[in-house]
Amino acid sequence: MQPAIFNHDPAPTAKLEALLDSQFAQRELAVDDGRLAIREVGTGPAIVLLHGIGSGAASWLQVALALSQDARVIAWDAPGYGDSTPLAHPAPSAMDYAGRLLHMLDALGIETCVLVGHSLGALTATALASSQPHRVSRLVLISPARGYGDPARETQRQQVRAKRLQTLECLGIAQMAHERCAHMLSSRASSSALAWVQWNMSRLNPAGYRQAIELLCGDDLLRHAPLSVPCEVHCGEADAITAPEACHGLAKSLAASFSLIPDAGHASPIEQPIVVAGRLAHALKESLTGSAL
Template sequence: MLPATHTPAPAAELEALLAQRFAQRTLVLNDSHQAIRETGSGPAVVLLHGIGSGAGSWLEVALQLGQHARVVAWDAPGYGDSTPLPPLAPKAENYAERLFQTLDALNIEHCLLVGHSLGAITAAAFARLHPQRVRRLVLISPAQGYGDPARDIQRQQVRKKRITALEQLGIAQMAAQRSAAMLSPHPSVKALEWVRWNMARLNPQGYRQAIELLCGDHLLRHAPLAVPCEVHCGEADGITAPETCLSLAKALGAPFTLIPDAGHASPIEQPCLVAGRLAFALKESLTGSVQ
């Protein structure tokens, strides 16, 4: 195993690119700080990452989209330099309120809103609460959540497993052990290292709050949606399996497509394909087309 202080070459190159072309800045909101990364200009695309990641995971997607859009990715509350939310066990509405404040601070009136994994629950909640701010909703490998009372046993098991892993392994070991599960069976070295780099930067407090969101809420609580929506999933996703994402898409009345040669972290593993899907969704949102 490489020493914790050593960054493998592909990740070091991406880290340098992140600083140069998708740099972080911190917004001062009413009662909190919110870290974002931004590139490009034009119609807004807002990217919400998953539970084991951060704004940096969108780097290559953002650089492609930034050629014809204003692309903003946040570090969710409690991630990176973003202030955690006040509740110990926040609901999606709490994350959606922070997102509302963030978009106001950025003077973004309308956006294509993209939620990956756990970020999909926040995205769906925001679209339900503020449909006038969302041109179109894109969910990539959406986490369903375990907050439905019918999933109570599974909820308890998942919560215990994740908190135990955090307490016994710590963030660094979790990143080392879980990174491969985020990708397809034969990922590139670059993709594996970038998943690990992002996961290794989790903050325990923010991660604990995200566990509570995952286990205490569920995406379909925020349905039906009043905005156009589409669902995508990596064809080799072993975390939010394609059949589960398809069922969720049907429940939302949304079109569904697979992302070839990708696992759960498709924005890292197949950034060109994901950027292409988002560019098309942006075009659809601006022309008013509905699939």
């Protein structure tokens, strides 16, 4: 797959949407309390990709296609996103999301996987790795969001929750996507990357997004540490949302390795998909050889 198809295109989302429909199409799984929308490509050992708060399964398109020669790649629309049924609790925890993820793994017959969490997806990924370590051969966190559930972060929790909810109420999803998409990328990002971030963000469901805000503000990634599975943390070197120093601190707390992704902001799977796919291919290889950090 050539990276050039994702850059300098006069209609970037049209080409990516066509690629999405033809090579990374959505299907639905029945789960305990509704349905779960997923995208899947490739065969081999499983890599499961969890998106962030302002995105969806489609955001992993380029990464998934780059990995599909060597792996079975699955990306979900988290509960409340896309066509996935929201969780029952209005303020779900990471363990609630992890429970739905476990149902997905069971439905797909996946006994163990490399589990990848981007941004808020890192909370769900870490919760599953902590509670079901035998199902996760390696945990990869990309620009992980720690969350604000630690009592010491109560003031920040209230501020972030109020700001997120107010922005949603005042702007709506479409305008929020328009105004926020540039913050997700570095200043060097291509117009196609910017358009794809906005396309994904514009498809948020308000109810699912509100639940995700409650997850972000009510849980704490470090609540699910220490981990018994190998873990690595990566962060875009120009990430202005989960800054490199914060991600490095999380890596230390998790006893995980840490590396930067060059020329990338927060949405590195979109801005630097080939680099991110390379990191995940290496994680897959490490998981198969049983290497520890």
